[in-house]
Amino acid sequence: MTKLNPSKLAMVPFVSVDNMMRLIHFVGLETMLTEIADYIEEDFKRWELFDKTPRVASHSSEGVIELMPTSDGEVYGFKYVNGHPKNTKEGLQTVTAFGLLANVGNGYPVLLSEMTILTALRTAATSAMVAKHLAPKGAKTLAMIGNGAQSEFQALAMKAIVGVEKLRLFDIDSAATAKAMKNLEGQGLELVACKTPEEAIEGAQIITTCTADKQYATILTDNMVGAGVHINAIGGDCPGKTELHADILKRSDVFVEYPPQTRVEGEIQQMPEDFAVTEMWQVINGTAKGRTSDRQITLFDGVGFAVEDFSALRYVRDRLKNTMFYQDLDMLADPDDPRDLFGMVQRAG
Amino acid sequence: MTKLNPSKLAMVPFVSVDNMMRLIHFVGLETMLTEIADYIEEDFKRWELFDKTPRVASHSSEGVIELMPTSDGEVYGFKYVNGHPKNTKEGLQTVTAFGLLANVGNGYPVLLSEMTILTALRTAATSAMVAKHLAPKGAKTLAMIGNGAQSEFQALAMKAIVGVEKLRLFDIDSAATAKAMKNLEGQGLELVACKTPEEAIEGAQIITTCTADKQYATILTDNMVGAGVHINAIGGDCPGKTELHADILKRSDVFVEYPPQTRVEGEIQQMPEDFAVTEMWQVINGTAKGRTSDRQITLFDGVGFAVEDFSALRYVRDRLKNTMFYQDLDMLADPDDPRDLFGMVQRAG
Numbered sequence: 041m042t043k044l045n046p047s048k049l050a051m052v053p054f055v056s057v058d059n060m061m062r063l064i065h066f067v068g069l070e071t072m073l074t075e076i077a078d079y080i081e082e083d084f085k086r087w088e089l090f091d092k093t094p095r096v097a098s099h100s101s102e103g104v105i106e107l108m109p110t111s112d113g114e115v116y117g118f119k120y121v122n123g124h125p126k127n128t129k130e131g132l133q134t135v136t137a138f139g140l141l142a143n144v145g146n147g148y149p150v151l152l153s154e155m156t157i158l159t160a161l162r163t164a165a166t167s168a169m170v171a172k173h174l175a176p177k178g179a180k181t182l183a184m185i186g187n188g189a190q191s192e193f194q195a196l197a198m199k200a201i202v203g204v205e206k207l208r209l210f211d212i213d214s215a216a217t218a219k220a221m222k223n224l225e226g227q228g229l230e231l232v233a234c235k236t237p238e239e240a241i242e243g244a245q246i247i248t249t250c251t252a253d254k255q256y257a258t259i260l261t262d263n264m265v266g267a268g269v270h271i272n273a274i275g276g277d278c279p280g281k282t283e284l285h286a287d288i289l290k291r292s293d294v295f296v297e298y299p300p301q302t303r304v305e306g307e308i309q310q311m312p313e314d315f316a317v318t319e320m321w322q323v324i325n326g327t328a329k330g331r332t333s334d335r336q337i338t339l340f341d342g343v344g345f346a347v348e349d350f351s352a353l354r355y356v357r358d359r360l361k362n363t364m365f366y367q368d369l370d371m372l373a374d375p376d377d378p379r380d381l382f383g384m385v386q387r388a389g
Numbered sequence: 390m391t392k393l394n395p396s397k398l399a400m401v402p403f404v405s406v407d408n409m410m411r412l413i414h415f416v417g418l419e420t421m422l423t424e425i426a427d428y429i430e431e432d433f434k435r436w437e438l439f440d441k442t443p444r445v446a447s448h449s450s451e452g453v454i455e456l457m458p459t460s461d462g463e464v465y466g467f468k469y470v471n472g473h474p475k476n477t478k479e480g481l482q483t484v485t486a487f488g489l490l491a492n493v494g495n496g497y498p499v500l501l502s503e504m505t506i507l508t509a510l511r512t513a514a515t516s517a518m519v520a521k522h523l524a525p526k527g528a529k530t531l532a533m534i535g536n537g538a539q540s541e542f543q544a545l546a547m548k549a550i551v552g553v554e555k556l557r558l559f560d561i562d563s564a565a566t567a568k569a570m571k572n573l574e575g576q577g578l579e580l581v582a583c584k585t586p587e588e589a590i591e592g593a594q595i596i597t598t599c600t601a602d603k604q605y606a607t608i609l610t611d612n613m614v615g616a617g618v619h620i621n622a623i624g625g626d627c628p629g630k631t632e633l634h635a636d637i638l639k640r641s642d643v644f645v646e647y648p649p650q651t652r653v654e655g656e657i658q659q660m661p662e663d664f665a666v667t668e669m670w671q672v673i674n675g676t677a678k679g680r681t682s683d684r685q686i687t688l689f690d691g692v693g694f695a696v697e698d699f700s701a702l703r704y705v706r707d708r709l710k711n712t713m714f715y716q717d718l719d720m721l722a723d724p725d726d727p728r729d730l731f732g733m734v735q736r737a738g
Binding site for chain 1: 398399407418440447452454458462467471479485491494495496498536538540569719720729731732733735
């Protein structure tokens with residue numbers, strides 16, 4: 041039987057940026073953040089199943105390009121992502137990304153998707169899912185330090201998943217704060233623009249640091265942080281890029297995704313190799329303790345791990361069913377006779 | 390100034406399978422193999438510049454999925470490739486692949502391409518480029534053991550680049566040989582179908598082994614191989630998959646792409662860690678010796694390295710200029726204000 045050319049097997053569903061935005065509006069952003077958080081939580085529960093490896097990074101003086109692969113034994117996924125802090129000045133995104141899922145059984149890709157937007161969603165969903173487990177009970181106020189491309193997604197995920205009602209914003213560039221204030225207008229959050237980081241964290245039970253400079257920075261110093269807060273530190277995510285003074289780490293209980301990666305890329309790169317951390321999947325599984333007292337400082341040293349991208353891609357694949365938010369790409373050569381690649385090329389002439 | 394949405398920056402040129410076949414027919418297959426070989430040779434000459442790492446493999450009982458990244462400091466490239474020997478029985482390709490080039494300076498992808506076909510071309514181009522340096526002067530006869538999807542490309546590259554005139558074919562499945570014979574009819578090669586590997590290598594100055602079983606196999610035994618030949622061993626390319634008896638390796642001068650990868654994946658995985666090999670880029674550079682006598686057995690233990698994919702993608706990018714053999718994919722989110730990803734999503738509603 042001659043297959044249609046290109047055959048169905050040759051086709052990989054592709055979610056463009058435009059289609060990702062359609063999907064978000066179709067599902068609703070807060071619903072989508074909540075559902076992605078559920079997928080991430082599911083995958084953290086079966087953490088031990090995953091083939092885990094620190095991301096494969098190619099560093100240059102200007103930034104980094106990374107590949108983040110993982111597999112649950114049935115599905116393989118990876119993300120391509122760059123991080124170039126100087127891009128913003130040139131009118132470009134600091135982070136762009138795309139990702140792929142494939143069938144482990146035969147190696148054929150089954151989904152290709154933009155992930156610049158999806159990464160912002162999965163990062164926010166992860167932060168909020170973690171805060172749901174670690175933040176003080178009844179946390180209502182979030183301080184958001186760094187009001188760049190991630191900030192609004194972070195705020196709405198904390199609202200939808202943790203129940204945050206008030207947002208206190210600070211950025212060294214007040215234009216960034218103004219942008220975030222405008223974007224979040226009418227989204228059901230009480231908004232306060234702040235002039236200093238100290239002002240921003242007043243009364244906040246959750247403090248998110250999300251800044252982008254590739255340098256050792258001190259966004260928070262020890263004397264700024266009181267007892268009983270949850271710190272969501274997600275901006276320090278590559279070697280040489282941190283946001284917190286080391287003294288804060290010493291006073292906190294630190295929770296991480298995957299220690300071999302976090303020790304290289306996270307806030308704890310400032311600490312000795314044997315600095316005690318708790319793996320977040322164990323908290324979710326109930327095999328390790330999360331928050332144990334009201335006075336405790338919990339700190340999520342989030343760097344972003346491949347499993348979270350895998351969860352987000354798995355969600356998109358499931359959510360795409362019965363929608364039109366994708367296009368088929370003729371990406372795989374699929375000759376009638378698999379050994380006859382040459383014949384297929386020849387006959388196309 | 391408001392950008393068009395999606396803006397030009399958001400777009401990544403994509404070469405589908407169909408467009409790759411158009412490009413091949415537009416350029417001509419033998420010309421394209423020769424030109425790709427030139428690009429590979431150029432990149433071997435500047436080998437030391439490349440950021441090299443063994444490929445990142447995810448193994449399962451059924452096969453392997455690999456990411457092969459590299460960078461020359463200005464351009465970053467990677468290939469996704471699977472290897473599933475059992476696929477053929479299910480009507481699927483053993484190997485499918487796609488690849489990407491990106492700008493190191495800002496991390497933005499600049500080309501996405503099918504690479505199932507392109508991998509066959511670059512593998513054949515590499516084999517022939519190496520044979521041009523190592524095969525006995527005036528080699529006219531090629532024995533091709535394994536007549537699967539790669540074989541015709543291998544044969545035509547050896548014709549175009551080395552000057553091979555006669556092809557002696559053998560496969561344990563005679564239908565594969567019949568397929569290759571039919572495909573290569575009228576391509577300017579004298580063709581002989583053989584009933585045994587011994588018959589195939591009679592009078593051949595170049596012997597290519599290109600079989601696909603994921604097991605220790607012995608396609609060639611020591612007593613089959615006479616003096617003065619060049620062996621192009623490309624089928625042994627992952628742990629547990631070899632084609633040659635170890636005694637052949639002991640009698641040969643072995644040439645490799647990237648020793649850390651070849652020692653794990655190539656024929657020399659059968660040999661001790663300190664087994665002497667020559668790096669092919671040094672032969673091409675003139676810093677190491679290639680063939681030094683007529684009686685010598687030279688053996689290229691080819692496993693396929695990321696730099697070759699990089700060269701092939703670089704070639705495609707250059708060759709695409711002023712053609713229509715690509716489509717633009719809306720793959721990168723590119724908001725007016727790079728910090729305003731959320732606003733871009735919101736306005737799409």
